[in-house]
Amino acid sequence: MEYREILENARKTMAPNCRVCRECNGIACRGEIPGTGGKGTGSSFTHSYEYLASIKIHMDLLYTDRGQDTSCSFFDKTFAGPVFAAPISGLSNNYNGYLNEKTYAEALVPGTIAAGCAAFTGDGAADYYFTDPLTAVAAAGGAAVPTIKPWDREKVLEKIHLAEQAGAMALCMDIDSAGLPLLAAAGKPVCSKDVDELKAILASTKLPFLLKGIMTPEGARKAVETGAYGIVVSNHGGRVLDHTPAPAEMLPAIRDAVGTRVKIFVDGAIRTGVDVFKALALGADAVLIGRPYVVAACGGGAEGVTVYTQKVLAELRDVMKMTGCATLSDITRDKITWNR
Template structure:
């Protein structure tokens, strides 16, 4: 099984939902929410793609970086490369039902673990989806992360306690899910949070707390004030707010502003090792990958997820050699030009 066969199988099973396009730029699926596209005009999805595409590498071939170090640490765990599985749900109404929700959770958690990294589970209006994710994590000895929709705090805390019982590595809230269309379909209220709301959630657990969906310096600083362990710079894959900036447009400013006071991850149109390296050069400590893992699960189940991740890992290794980068934890901004 290789990446082309995985994508071909995914394309067949996701007909009408995702074209598993050669260039995943948000054009084919624009406006398909529910579905795999970006909301409205699809511009926010496209901006993620364009902002990354417009960053160019400076090739370097006179150096001694022959065997780059890909290992890094996140939440106290050593991982083989700094790429995590993003939290995704909705296999039936977003992906076409090529796998069940339970199967998808198993595929991502196990596939990530076998590839040497950590998968995240998501939350949606159907409570069974979150429970399937927790079961997959529990089955893998707690090797996973639970991300919860921005519900009322009492509902979030209830799910944090469920996640703790399953033994997860970390918990968090995808703040970028505020106002998500798919949650409305289930009659589940979600919305923004205040700093006091975030403080309450951070106090509710001893686990590292993640705030996903930070797109401004101002809110990154608020997360520091609230005691958040890690932020994810993300516009929710372009699926919630039309005409939003791309993650790569704002990442560098956020990293400059927060320094080492908080861990910064990035999410948005990661399709290759080159995309990973660009985000690292902009200052992220790691990235999340989403849609490609859907292709992996639907096109090849656990093995398909492994194929996707190992392909990205190999590309990252090669790109590091060709930019003179020795260590993923010390990527220099000088390897890129905007």
């Protein structure tokens, strides 16, 4: 299956909720919630895309070629590259229901694994948003990261236990979900979390735990205090707050604030291996990619997910070749020009 074929199929299966635009930049769907767009004016989504596009890469072919190795390690496991599928839920509300929580996870989890990577699975207003994907997580031997909304502590602990039973390799909480309009409309008690409560939650499990929705250096420093394994720099795809900076825009300051004390993932308008290279140069250890994985799954099932992941990794290797980078550690800030 070719990527072009995946896109053609997805345009049919995802209509009319997602147009499967040539550039997934948030313009056509701005303000569409329920739907795939960004909140309000949609600028948080569109700016994330535009900011990444504005970053320029320094080409250098005068070096001894040692090949390009994209492998990396997280959660005591080795992956083919620093590319993970972001947690997405509400397939029926935000897309058109062609895939539901269970069938999406059944494409996403094995599809990413086949390419040597892995997926974060989602959570949402209904309990099955979290529990249905766990079937796919368990079937894959736990090689995925279930993501929990910032519910009250009792509900969070209950979901941690379910994820542990499924054998999950790590856990995540997308604390930025406290701003999701659909959860608020459903009357679900999601809320912000302070450092002490997060410490208690993280202490309840031995699994590596990530906090998603970090967008400031101070927020990153607080996340370090909780004992988190890692953070995800993310504005939730522009769906929770209008007029935010791009996650990539905040990466250098966040990396400078916390150094290597936590792993730094970033999520926001990353579409290609070129974008992955830019994110790593700005300070990320790995990336999460959201909407394009729904397109890949709707257009080609698990095979579509694998093809898309392999495409991104091939693009990353190509940029590394053109910039003299043999390993991911060679991808440093001097390889790019960006708006500081």
